[in-house]
Structure formats: structure tokens, C-alpha cells
């Protein structure tokens with residue numbers, strides 16, 4: 037049975053880059069599971085570029101969806117990597133406008149999903165005392181951008197959970213790391229109007245948005261570096277400074 041690297045949100049911009057990077061850097065040693073929610077065409081397009089990969093559809097904001105993903109992976113082999121990348125940033129609501137339905141939507145997708153996926157995949161990884169989990173956070177965990185209260189809360193909590201799980205799982209031979217991108221060119225940021233983009237770039241020391249590959253390279257570093265545990269690695273052109 038194969039060692040599997042699961043990339044949630046593999047149909048999205050950053051997830052697709054991570055899936056391809058893991059395949060390339062592992063010389064195909066890791067079988068890549070490309071998870072998607074609604075965009076089957078995108079997931080299939082990514083899979084077509086990765087020999088031996090497979091796709092799994094699941095709404096990870098639900099317990100049924102998370103179980104479907106775990107079951108599909110266990111049917112193919114042993115999970116070795118879990119990249120908790122699936123996420124949403126909308127709706128954008130100013131602090132005084134946040135509502136409870138938005139809270140449920142963002143927290144269920146960005147926090148509940150990676151938390152319980154970590155718990156359940158780590159139980160499987162612990163049987164072999166080998167595995168690594170990478171959680172995709174955001175520079176906005178540490179930065180106030182108008183309209184990002186719920187998103188910020190979800191990512192800040194995900195970073196806290198990264199450290200907690202790293203502390204508790206390290207003795208079982210597992211590592212947990214967070215990667216915190218800045219603004220990256222994907223569907224998530226494609227709709228930002230030009231004047232706002234210019235304002236954001238002024239906040240980035242390197243003066244530009246980043247590429248999905250820049251994030252994927254950092255994720256691979258986290259997978260490979262055996263002494264990295266509980267860290268939050270910024271890949272944001274200096275936006276957090």
C-alpha cells in the first residue's frame with residue numbers, strides 16, 4: 037500500500053501547486069490525493085498532471101465529508117502527509133457587521149475542518165510513528181485588514197492548534213507546521229479591485245503579490261525538514277513586518 041500525501045483544496049490555486057510540488061519533489065514516491073469540493077474539472081486537470089494521483093470530493097465543513105476523505109485515503113494506502121489547505125475568505129464583513137451565519141461558514145471550513153482532519157489523520161499516522169501535517173494559515177492571522185475579522189480569527193486559531201498538536205504529537209513521531217502566505221495570485225484574490233491591490237502591495241516589503249509555487253516550495257520544505265515542528269513559516273514578501 038502506498039504512502040499518501042493528501043492535499044485538501046487541491047482544485048484551488050495554492051492546493052494545485054502544492055500537489056504538483058509534492059509529486060515532483062518526492063520523485064513520485066508519495067501518492068498524491070487531490071481533494072476538491074465543487075470544482076471537479078479543476079481537480080481532474082491537476083490529477084492529469086500527476087501520475088498515480090487520485091481525486092476525492094468532499095465538503096470538509098461537515099463530519100460526513102471529513103469521514104469520506106479519510107475513508108477514501110485509507111482505501112488507497114497509508115496517510116503520510118496531510119496538507120490542510122482548503123479554505124475560504126468570504127464573506128468580508130466589517131467588524132460591526134459580522135453575523136453568526138458567516139461565523140459558522142468560515143469557522144467550519146477554516147478551523148473545524150482542519151482541526152478534526154488533524155485529529156483523525158494523526159491517529160492513523162501515529163500507528164506508523166511517521167507523518168507530517170502542514171496547515172495553511174495566512175498573514176492576516178497577525179494583521180488587521182478591514183472585513184477580515186472572521187477569517188483572521190479562523191487562521192489565528194489554526195496557528196494555535198498547530199502549536200498544540202505539534203507539542204502533543206511530537207513524542208508520537210509526527211510533526212505539525214503552519215505556513216502563512218501573504219497575498220497570492222489565485223481565484224481567492226483575483227477579484228480584488230486594482231486600487232485595493234495597489235494599497236496592499238504598499239504593505240508588502242517586496243512590493244508584489246506572491247505565486248502559488250512560492251507557497252508550495254515552503255510547504256515542501258516543511259514536509260522534508262525533519263527538525264521543523266510547531267513553527268509558523270511566513271511566505272508573504274515581508275507583509276507581516
Ligand SMILES: NC(=O)c1ccc[n+]([C@@H]2O[C@H](COP(=O)([O-])OP(=O)(O)OC[C@H]3O[C@@H](n4cnc5c(N)ncnc54)[C@H](OP(=O)(O)O)[C@@H]3O)[C@@H](O)[C@H]2O)c1
Nearest residue numbers: 045048049050072073074075096122123174219220222224
Ligand atoms: N490566495 C491568497 O492570497 C491566500 C493568502 C493566505 C492564505 N491563503 C489560504 O490558502 C488556502 C488556499 O487558498 P487559494 O488561494 O488557493 O484559494 P482557492 O483557489 O479559492 O481554493 C480554495 C480551495 O478550498 C476548497 N474549499 C472551499 N470550501 C470548501 C469546503 N467547504 N470543503 C472542502 N473544500 C473547500 C475549494 O474547493 P472547490 O474549488 O473544489 O470548491 C478550493 O479547492 C486557503 O486556506 C486560504 O485561506 C490564501
